[in-house]
Amino acid sequence: MKKRNDEMINPRLKSILDEIKTVPPRDPRRVAQGRARFLAQAARTRQELSRYPNLCLEEWLGRTWKGYSTALITLAIIIILGIMVTGGGTVYAAQDSLPNEPLYPIKILSEDVRVELARSQQAELDLLLEFSQRRGEEIVALVSLHITPSENVHTRFELQIQQALQIAGNMDDTGTVESLNRIRETLMIQLKKIEYIRAKTEGKTAQILTDLHNWIINRLLLVENGIADPEGFRQKFQNELQNGNIWATPSSNQSGQYPGVRNTPEPQATPTSTEPQPTIPGSQPTPQGPGPQPSPAEPKSTPHGPKPTPHGPKPTPKRSGPH
């Protein structure tokens, strides 16, 4: 339906313009060639983007243990010994439990303890990504048992990814990019899993998986942008935390308070746009072509938003964890 403010075009002018309206049919052979060429280009691009440097074991070990004090190592040994003597068997047995099983709360508690005891941000990130992978595996296992995953399971997955993102944002640019690449890999794996099982479900389960799928895609976009522009990522992420717009489902926590994360409000020096301006590659010579504008829906940075600092705030797992 035409809008009322539309300017009417002179009928004669319209008929003149219509002379170029009819276009001859496209050669199907050339369509097929163009399509195949484009998909081959896409495959090459995908390959190029998937090559990430692997961390070597020595570097990983060095980073994991670097900075631990003797007292903390001693404390960790005492805790481990204590668990082995008192209830280690139970904790161990709980590690394979599913959300609908009695030992699952112990599994979650043990995860929370391990994250809490992590000495470095890198170790904490490693654990969060490992545990978020577990949530994905639990969802797959539940669905294959024809059980609809409870909201708590995917909320915990989302929370762990959010915490990993927060940690990534607290690092310097190099660390942020490296961490975001790791988060990206984790998300991609989860996305594939969700896509795989979603195709086999329907009803409420399918809806939950779709919400989660969309949420993962949303996070992947944030991560992709963050890899290109770490500072923009930090600002956007903090804005999201303030706005509370971080959950997959409307029924999830949307209060604007990010559970377990203690943000320290701090005025920002420059209220700049949080997004790198997208441009159309190769179109610079065109004076009018600055590339598509950012979406009006993109949250703008606020002049008084909290600013991530290199050493805090430290995200902590949601204590009232889903069981």
Next chain:
Amino acid sequence: MDLKHDLLQRTLLLDSEALAEMYDTYSPALYRYAMRLLGDPDLAEDCVAETFTRYLQAIKKRQGPREYLQAYLFRIAHNWITDHYRHTGEPNLSLEDGFPLVSEDDPAQSTSDRLRRQHVRSVLRLLTPDQQKVIMLKYLEGWENDEVARALGKPISSVKSLQHRALVALRRILLVDENEKA
């Protein structure tokens, strides 16, 4: 999340099915658009191919669109056409412009049709690139103002203003030409 937005997001992740779907969905319209402005099937195919190549390059640089895939693709295509004319100048009049012959048995009529189409394209190129986009997208593609605004990255009020100036310019050139010939 609507289907188009979902498609956009999947293409940004280089999902092969989504990219194939994007090509199948948008390449016919992009070809028509290019063909109307270029009047040459080979060039129109080049424009379509280059549009999708640039889209992949944008993804690679993590600069792809956040929203409005169609608007983004048409903007790339139009920029390519503008650059093409900037580098090559006015096209030579060829005997075959790829458009269907209205009267195959009447070469004079066919030549006349072809000249008129060439004239319309020449006159369109007298407009500013943004004015061209407004006229092409609104009156030949049938887009609404908000869709045109997204393709231009401008507010709707600017689109209306561009549209008004473009129509005035076209009336002045095309209709005056006709009156003079008459």
